[in-house]
Amino acid sequence: MGVGLTLFFVALIARFSTRDPFQAAAVSDPPFTSLTYGVHVFLWWDKTMASLYLDWARLMVFSHVKQVFAWEDIQPQPDQWDFARADEIVAEVEQKGLRLVARLSDAPDWTHPTLQGHKDADFVDAPPENLDDWAAFCGAVAERYRGRIAAYQVWNEPNLSREWGNREPNAAAYVELLGACSRAVRAADPAAILISAGLAPTGTYDQTAHPDDIYLQALYDAGFQGMVDVVGANAPGYNNPPEVSPDEAAARGSQRFFTFRRVEDLRKIMVANGDAARQMAILEMGWHTNPGHDASYAWYAVDEATQARYLVDAYRYAAENWRPWMGLMTTIYLADPSWTPDREEYWWAITTPDGLIRQAFIDLANMAKYCGSRVIPARPPDSPEALGLVTVDPCD
Secondary structure, eight states, X not given: OOHHHHHHHHHHHHHHHHHOTTOGGGOOSOSSOSSEEEEEOOOSSOHHHHHHHHHHHHHTTOOEEEEEEEHHHHOSBTTBOOOHHHXXXXXXXXXXXXXXXXXXXXXXXXXXXTSSSOBTTTBSOOOOSOHHHHHHHHHHXXXXXXXXXXXXXXXXXXXXXXXXXXXXXXXXXXXXHHHHHHHHHHHHOTTSEEEEOOOOOOOOOSSSBOOHHHHHHHHHHTTGGGGOSEEEEEEXXXXXXXXXXXXXXXXXXXXXXXXXXXXXXXXXHHHHTTOTTSEEEEEEEEOOOOOXXXXXXXXXXXXXXXXXXXXXXXXXXXXXXXXXXXXXXXXXXXXXXXXXXXXXXXGTOSBOTTSOBOHHHHHHHHSOEEETTEEEOOOOTTSXXXXXXXXXXXXX
16 A cells, blocks of 8 residues: 555544544444433332332333342352342342343452451442452352343442542452453353443542543553443533533533543543443433532532433433443432432432432433434323333333
8 A cells, every 4th residue: 555545544534533532433233222221229128119119110211220239248258148139139120121230349348357447337348358259259140140130330439449448449450350250250141241330530539539531541551341341431410411521611610520421531531542342331320419418419419300401411412422332321319218318329319218209200201212223202291101001112
């Protein structure tokens, strides 16, 4: 090939890369339909509410529910396994015609005996000291539910010290943990989708936290992409509407990571690392409605009507701009029945712990859904479909 022709093709590639910095055309064989609609649920302890939540997910015309499969609940002691509740959840999700995303996390205290402090009292989660124990847990879950769990999220927000045993986040160590679980799941259930942990959007860079973009690059430096099918992200909108870009937020004196579209920064890191063919998944997305119970959260609170509007607009924005490189998008939460108003999570939820629905639930249920070539049209809130009198099959 002549020099002139070579330069022409280089310029052509650069032109198309500039036109689409996210390289959507590079995505091949995506694991999730784009878009896939999911909601984070809490099914473990309250069986009555669990059944209601699954009915609600169907009423929302969402196809996937995400549930924590806590290691501490399934293997509370080294020689003690308890799959009873997990068996019931997997069966009921199937019976309701939904798909399950299981988050594998919440290591029991016996897995880190030399670590000072205790889970829940001193930190949210901590990695195990023996990765063979962790791999055995991941493999046991995948073997027991082969073909019945659609996807696994491996850990949550490891770029925060509170999710890493109060130690400084360590991307290379997370990759080792991810690899041990990934190999075990793939050996037991090769068809299951593996998703890396959602990262907390933050600009703090010290022993308590590492910025999500820096941490993601460190994951690439450690070779994590060979261990997952999908790159996970968390996308809280803070006090910005979903269409506000990171550039616009920064120009206003805010931070890039205080935007729903922060995931575009992460997608560009994927592209820069030659990983444009891989899909992304949002594992947590939402807007907070805290009316002032906690000043650390109240600054970015929105009212419930705004929460509803922003969530609907976020799905619409993704459908118009992020397909096919965005697959699963998971709203938080159908509330844990045990939450009280002093809990941060209470104010992210689209329902209340005592079983009331908020405006966001109604509007998400009735909005149009875009999934591959199929469109489920928006519906009036008083329509038979919205009232649950007529069943609508979800996407996927």
